Amino acid sequence: MHSAAPATGAFGSERDLGRRALDTARTRGASYADVRFVRREVEDAQVKNGALENVDRVDSLGFGVRAIADGAWGFAASPVVTGAEADRVAALAVEVARASALTKRDAARLAPVQPVTATWRSPVAKDPFAMSFDDRLALLLRADAAMRAQQPKLRTTRAAYEIWRESKLFLSSEGADIAQTITETGCSISAESVGDGEQQVRSYPASGGRSQGQFGWEFAERWDLVGNAPRIADEAMALLTATPCPQDLRTTVILSGNQTMLQVHESCGHPIELDRALGTEAAFAGTSFLTPDTLGSLRYGSEAVSMRIDSTTPGGLGTFAYDDEGVPASEGWAVKDGLFVGYLMSRETAAALGKASNGTMRADGWARLPLIRMTNVSLMPGAAGTLADLVADTDEGIYMDTNRSWSIDDRRFNFQFGTQIGWLIKGGKLTEMVRNPTYTGITPEFWGSCDAVCSDSEWFIWGTPNCGKGQPSQVGHTGHGAAPARFRNVRVGVIRA
Amino acid sequence: MSNLLAEGERASVVLAGEGALRALADAALAASDAEETEVFLRTRTYALTRFANAQIHQNVVSREARARVRAVRGKRVALSSTDRVDRDGLERAARSAGELAERVPENPRFAGLPEPRAIPSAPAAYVERTAVATPLDRAKAAQRICDPARAKKLSAAGFVATLVEEVAVASSKGTWAYWPRTGSEVQVVAIGDDGTAYADRAHADFAALDVAGAADEAIAKCLIAQKxxxxxxxxxxxxxxxxxxxxxxxxxxxxxxxxxxxxxxxxxxxxxxxxxxxxxxxxxxxxxxxxxxxxxxxxxxxxxxxxxxxxxxxxxxxxxxxxxxxxxxxxxxxxxxxxxxxxxxxxxxxxxxxxxxxxxxxxxxxxxxxxxxxxxxxxxxxxxxxxxxxxxxxxxxxxxxxxxxxxxxxxxxxxxxxxxxxxxxxxxxxxxxxxxxxxxxxxxxxxxxxxxxxxxxxxxxx
Incomplete structure (x- = not known):
């Protein structure tokens, strides 16, 4: 996966500055320090109602220094890449750490990791930064036009892409020297209809924003945005007059792959973050019902439910060679046959449990410190065949597709989600379209009611490029493999129309 | 290199200042060959001391900068953004936006950049005491929360943050606007064995930030929130x-x-x-x-x-x-x-x-x-x-x-x-x-x- 050659890449002068910063931190008294240089190039484009609404190219470079001094943590960062600033920022990180020690009860401890020298690049078939802007934009314009041609009465149509490349250099006082470059591509279309007191939206290939993968432009092309645009337009208009979702009843629910993905993200991915479980996100994101005493014993779901933590999954937004603490990518179980068995861990939180880190620390650019972030947390495929097979096997219920609303409590028990569209299932067939579908439940009860997951052919590694966490806030990119899945006795229709 | 943010000790504290930002904006406007150009500049130092389990566990100070150039050619509009807030970075962003604006299709709805208008006066939003707050100042504030929480056999989580920032907007039509400001905030969740409580305070002046009030409110409420x-x-x-x-x-x-x-x-x-x-x-x-x-x-x-x-x-x-x-x-x-x-x-x-x-x-x-x-x-x-x-x-x-x-x-x-x-x-x-x-x-x-x-x-x- 990675070469053993010395990492040179595009960080020649930055490497020298990084070593200087580490020297300064040590001189000032740091017992541990690391430095990350991060260069990020992004291009976003949005077409709205047939015209290019926005195109923005972002070029970012800076560095952050993390230090332990007097047994406590400090972090400082700057976009000024000079020797004097490297000294200032490193010294400031140590000063901040010393201030942190004022309230210290337990000294920071890190689980050991073997420092390596390595380079890695994510594979790209069609480099989005090497192709012409005109070609990228043409896809959006054609897709947007196809929606409007199909349904001229749509209030708003949108088409968007993002191409994203991050190169980062990680150096630690333990001797790590790791350079990585990751390329991502994301895209989406959406159609919005308004009428008679209703406002509806349909988007594709996933919910609002965009679907994103660790790929080149081949990712944008695989979805056939233009070919799917008429269907999305038709569904957005049809929703205006569709029957409201049945209200406040219990029934069987089948979730699409892209909705199951979000269910995994919110109700498994976040509660298996060990920092949450240990209380360090308590004031903001919250804690977790998956407390350390439940590891290996709590029944999280039915035996049909198995979830992997895997930062090697090809194309996943949580795929890399090393995390931002220099810990190698890994794979393991979070939930095995319904039993909760594994956390997402950092070096510090792993040490608290007497374990080794499984490498999940990532930062949002150079100005933020690494946090435990989901890598690729995936529901493994089952044996229910295709979506059509699963529907055919269901006498009565509701099929719900593409997220519209999501909310979950601060321990990740009580959730409520809404999707953009649904269809009633009767006698093994999708029948009437319904609008404003919602469902709610308690996480272990809900996953406990899962009796079928579709097979490999329906499984896809979805990407969530907008996961919020931390204070200051950070946006994380996470991956989630999922296939459509069926849940029994689910409460649906909790909305006052 | 005339790097704005590296100019001596002043930059290690707070502001670049109106004159320095104006010079950078002018350089970007001069480097643009677009029909209309707008430059938005923001520099800030953001510090946030975060505590949980009644001790500081994350503590950051980040100097940040962002420049965004909007270039207009008729009805063609493009943006380019960078955190290289120096003359070279601004000129590069201006050229990048201008080049992109040649490539994009027309947006028939675009109305052009707005004409400059007089900016009214407003109460000052910048407080020097906030701008110069140190890591130790913030840590002491966190201690003012963690210690009384522990004394009541509670835990505490939250943060103490300070922000100093300046924003500026310039355009080839003659717009110039500049504003420095500060902010500070404390958030507290007091945590008992079976119940939690929240309090928050904010103020432009860190010296006036009611840290004790937030701590006392959260702790008192937490004590009656149990079971x-x-x-x-x-x-x-x-x-x-x-x-x-x-x-x-x-x-x-x-x-x-x-x-x-x-x-x-x-x-x-x-x-x-x-x-x-x-x-x-x-x-x-x-x-x-x-x-x-x-x-x-x-x-x-x-x-x-x-x-x-x-x-x-x-x-x-x-x-x-x-x-x-x-x-x-x-x-x-x-x-x-x-x-x-x-x-x-x-x-x-x-x-x-x-x-x-x-x-x-x-x-x-x-x-x-x-x-x-x-x-x-x-x-x-x-x-x-x-x-x-x-x-x-x-x-x-x-x-x-x-x-x-x-x-x-x-x-x-x-x-x-x-x-x-x-x-x-x-x-x-x-x-x-x-x-x-x-x-x-x-x-x-x-x-x-x-x-x-x-x-x-x-x-x-x-």
Whole structure:
């Protein structure tokens, strides 16, 4: 996966500055320090109602220094890449750490990791930064036009892409020297209809924003945005007059792959973050019902439910060679046959449990410190065949597709989600379209009611490029493999129309 | 290299200064060959000391900078952004935006960059004491929370943050606007074995930040929040603390824009001049000295004070230059830095106070629920203002005008506009509820509210 050659890449002068910063931190008294240089190039484009609404190219470079001094943590960062600033920022990180020690009860401890020298690049078939802007934009314009041609009465149509490349250099006082470059591509279309007191939206290939993968432009092309645009337009208009979702009843629910993905993200991915479980996100994101005493014993779901933590999954937004603490990518179980068995861990939180880190620390650019972030947390495929097979096997219920609303409590028990569209299932067939579908439940009860997951052919590694966490806030990119899945006795229709 | 942010010790403290930013903006404008060019500059030092388990565990100081150049060729528009805020970086961004603007198709709706307009004076938003706060200052503030929490056998989590920032906007049409400002905030969740409570304070002046008040409020409430009992979900009369009211105001006010009406997702669309909610008055006031004042928007246009809702009647919307042009309305100066997600918004919202003390609000309730804070609120249906979310960190049953006991947290699914439609009482004290809004250049000042009905549609286990 990675070469053993010395990492040179595009960080020649930055490497020298990084070593200087580490020297300064040590001189000032740091017992541990690391430095990350991060260069990020992004291009976003949005077409709205047939015209290019926005195109923005972002070029970012800076560095952050993390230090332990007097047994406590400090972090400082700057976009000024000079020797004097490297000294200032490193010294400031140590000063901040010393201030942190004022309230210290337990000294920071890190689980050991073997420092390596390595380079890695994510594979790209069609480099989005090497192709012409005109070609990228043409896809959006054609897709947007196809929606409007199909349904001229749509209030708003949108088409968007993002191409994203991050190169980062990680150096630690333990001797790590790791350079990585990751390329991502994301895209989406959406159609919005308004009428008679209703406002509806349909988007594709996933919910609002965009679907994103660790790929080149081949990712944008695989979805056939233009070919799917008429269907999305038709569904957005049809929703205006569709029957409201049945209200406040219990029934069987089948979730699409892209909705199951979000269910995994919110109700498994976040509660298996060990920092949450240990209380360090308590004031903001919250804690977790998956407390350390439940590891290996709590029944999280039915035996049909198995979830992997895997930062090697090809194309996943949580795929890399090393995390931002220099810990190698890994794979393991979070939930095995319904039993909760594994956390997402950092070096510090792993040490608290007497374990080794499984490498999940990532930062949002150079100005933020690494946090435990989901890598690729995936529901493994089952044996229910295709979506059509699963529907055919269901006498009565509701099929719900593409997220519209999501909310979950601060321990990740009580959730409520809404999707953009649904269809009633009767006698093994999708029948009437319904609008404003919602469902709610308690996480272990809900996953406990899962009796079928579709097979490999329906499984896809979805990407969530907008996961919020931390204070200051950070946006994380996470991956989630999922296939459509069926849940029994689910409460649906909790909305006052 | 003339790197602005590396210029000596001054930069290690706070501001680049108006002269330095103007010189950089001028360099970018000179480097652009576009017909019209706009430069937005922001530099900041953001420091946040975060504690959990009653000790500091994350502690950051980040110097940040962002420049964004908008280049216009006729109806062709493109942006280029960089955090290389020096002459080379700005000139490169200007050239990049200009080159991109040659390639993009025309946007027939684009109205051109706005003409420069006079910027009115506003109360100062910059306080030197905040700008020079040190890591030790913030750590001592955190200690002021963690120590008393421990003394009461509680834990504590939260943060103490300071921000110093300057923004500037320049354009080839002659726009120049510059504004320095500071902000500070403390958030506290006090945590017992079986119950939590929240408090928040914010102030432009770190020396005036009421850290002790936040700590004392959260700790006192936490002590009575232990062992919450089950209470059946349903419709209840409620008293909402300002932290919860802030969430309602945020959701509703973001739809009070010309753009939201244009896109058909605003709850006041087609209803200006009509009664849309209960007897509340909501204004956007960028000149409120108790907020984080700023007299211009991120297009360098003067920001007007706008009455959004007056005694329940929809009165006004806010606009940026582009939506104002499309809708034949007056630009009120409410553009955010160009972005596709929230390009225009009320940024300094105030829900006007009433005449009730918090005790009077609770005292008037025969049977209801006191909510301290909402969590993870999301639209279910924008047009009907239906939102779902959870309560957290201090939820109590009120009986006969007094807090009876803590209750386990609820899920709600509720139209926020309808909820305000049942306003029975408005607190007389306003709270500046920051919730990291300062970093986005926003502020909200809101009172506590007593509402006739709130739909709790589920419950959780704690």
């Amino acid at each position: 919450p009992r089950d209470l059946a979900p349903g419709d209840y009369e409620v008293v909402l603390a300002p932290y919860a009211v802030s969430d309602i105001v945020g959701f509703l006010s973001n739809q009070l824009t010309g753009l939201a009406v244009e896109e058909g997702r605003s709850w006041v669309g087609g209803k200006i001049g009509e009664r849309v909610t209960g007897p509340v008055t909501l204004v956007d006031d960028a000149f409120d000295p108790e907020g984080y004042p700023q007299p211009f928007d991120y297009e360098g246009q003067p920001t007007e004070r706008v009455t959004l809702i007056e005694d329940g009647v929809a009165r006004g919307l806010v606009y940026d230059s582009q939506t104002a042009h499309r809708m034949n309305a007056r630009n009120t100066g409410h553009a955010l830095p160009a972005n596709p997600f929230l390009p225009v918004a009320p940024m300094h919202v105030r829900l006007e106070p009433g005449d009730k003390s918090r005790q009077e609000l609770v005292g008037a309730v025969k049977r209801g629920v006191l909510v301290t804070r909402f969590h993870y609120t999301r639209w279910v249906h924008q047009l009907r203002t239906i939102v779902t979310g959870m309560t957290r960190d201090g939820t109590f049953l009120i009986e006969n005008g007094e807090l009876a006991h803590p209750v386990k947290n609820f899920r709600f699914t509720q139209s926020y506009a309808d909820a305000l439609g049942g306003t029975l009482g408005i607190g007389r004290d306003l709270s500046l509820v920051d919730e990291l809004l300062a970093i986005a250049g926003m502020s909200r000042r809101v009172p506590a509210l007593r509402l006739a009905r709130f739909a709790f549609t589920g419950a959780t286990r704690y």
